[in-house]
Amino acid sequence: MTEADTRPREESRRLLIVEDDAGFARTLSRSFERRGYRVRSLQDAAGLPAILEEFAPDYAVVDLRLGGASGLTCVQVLHARYPAARIVVLTGFASISTAVEAIKLGATNYLTKPSDSDDIERAFGRVEGDVDAGLAVRPTSIKTLEWEHIHQVLAEVDFNVSEAARRLGMHRRTLARKLDKRHLPNG
Incomplete structure (x- = not known):
């Protein structure tokens, strides 16, 4: 553990945003700063170790897809270093498998885009499961x-x-065509 890990926190509203869409990251940053959070932002996982040396987040928003890389790596690193941090994974193309993996790796919650700062802040607050959550009425389609x-x-x-x-x-071309039909966003 470093000194940064053991020293008392001056404030408990530090937020790290790992998002490759610079415009969206800026919008989230401003919104959370207005809510009283101290915010730091990264566009990829490469800078994560350096920022964690100087910034100990209580909260994190991690895009699932960071360019061609997976944001799950960031979730794993964040949770290992700061297990009490509340991590929300945000994605434009959700799947059951990535939701499960995100939670296993330490994410507190998993949201699909479009989500705003209200949705994210609510997700930070939801750390317990909900036994009354509605069950899917309609079976999953073959395409899904x-x-x-x-x-x-x-x-x-x-x-x-x-x-x-x-x-x-x-x-490979068949898979590429299927991916093109989904019009995958950058995260």
């Missing part, structure tokens, strides 16, 4: 199941399309 399986394989190979296609037993 297919997409979740494709996304799970993509996440396992860090979004390497060629390797994912090989593991899925399909031609």
